[in-house]
Amino acid sequence: MEGVIFERIRDVLKRISHAALRAGRSPDEVTLVAVTKGVSVEAINEALEAGLRVFGENRVQETLKKQKELVSKNIIWHMIGHLQRNKARQAVGLFDLIHSVDSLALSEAINRYAAAIDKTQRILIEVKLSPEPSKTGISKEHLPELISEVSGMPNLRLEGLMTMPPYSPEPEHSRPYYRELRGLAKEFGLKELSMGMSGDFEVAIEEGATMVRVGSAIFGGRR
Numbered sequence: 001m002e003g004v005i006f007e008r009i010r011d012v013l014k015r016i017s018h019a020a021l022r023a024g025r026s027p028d029e030v031t032l033v034a035v036t037k038g039v040s041v042e043a044i045n046e047a048l049e050a051g052l053r054v055f056g057e058n059r060v061q062e063t064l065k066k067q068k069e070l071v072s073k074n075i076i077w078h079m080i081g082h083l084q085r086n087k088a089r090q091a092v093g094l095f096d097l098i099h100s101v102d103s104l105a106l107s108e109a110i111n112r113y114a115a116a117i118d119k120t121q122r123i124l125i126e127v128k129l130s131p132e133p134s135k136t137g138i139s140k141e142h143l144p145e146l147i148s149e150v151s152g153m154p155n156l157r158l159e160g161l162m163t164m165p166p167y168s169p170e171p172e173h174s175r176p177y178y179r180e181l182r183g184l185a186k187e188f189g190l191k192e193l194s195m196g197m198s199g200d201f202e203v204a205i206e207e208g209a210t211m212v213r214v215g216s217a218i219f220g221g222r223r
């Protein structure tokens with residue numbers, strides 16, 4: 001029996017494909033990160049059955065709890081939310097990719113804990129391109145310095161950039177932010193671009209996203 005989550009995933013994957021093809025890209029270049037914050041283990045199991053493997057969470061504690069409850073170990077966890085330094089040790093033990101590195105202090109902590117377990121931690125730097133004061137991420141002005149510092153840390157592998165545009169019901173409003181992030185990644189020779197959410201992932205793919213973080217379009221509105 002196919003449930004509603006199954007159907008939504010099929011729909012999102014189809015829209016990812018179409019957006020990629022429209023932009024002259026291969027759909028394989030885009031990874032769907034299913035955002036499971038606040039989502040039940042049952043719903044995650046349905047997404048696993050539908051073939052998804054990469055899941056994004058924004059809290060270390062919640063991820064640990066779900067990991068214990070989920071039978072499948074065939075899951076790739078991504079940290080997409082703001083990471084506090086005092087959670088860095090646990091995060092390194094849990095996450096394949098951390099999307100949200102935004103300070104020297106945090107990157108030093110991650111590097112240290114990764115070294116302790118002999119891991120090379122894959123990371124993205126979150127860039128704050130939006131003027132909204134509430135948004136996390138490093139400013140464009142401080143980005144070159146952080147990139148050069150992180151590049152010297154032996155247990156970090158910087159793969160790309162992430163950003164969150166200001167909230168808007170109109171997907172086209174995100175486009176300039178995504179275009180700017182692509183320009184920055186190009187400037188610094190970085191490959192991965194984590195950008196695009198339920199409301200605007202097609203625009204993000206047209207602008208070069210390699211990872212889209214989609215929650216509510218798969219799991220329904222957040223409680």
Ligand SMILES: *Cc1c(COP(=O)(O)O)cnc(C)c1O
Nearest residue numbers: 035080197198199213214215216
């Ligand atoms: C919640 C969240 C998403 C997913 O948002 P939806 O609009 O539900 O797709 C993506 N990125 C981050 C950082 C989030 O916190």
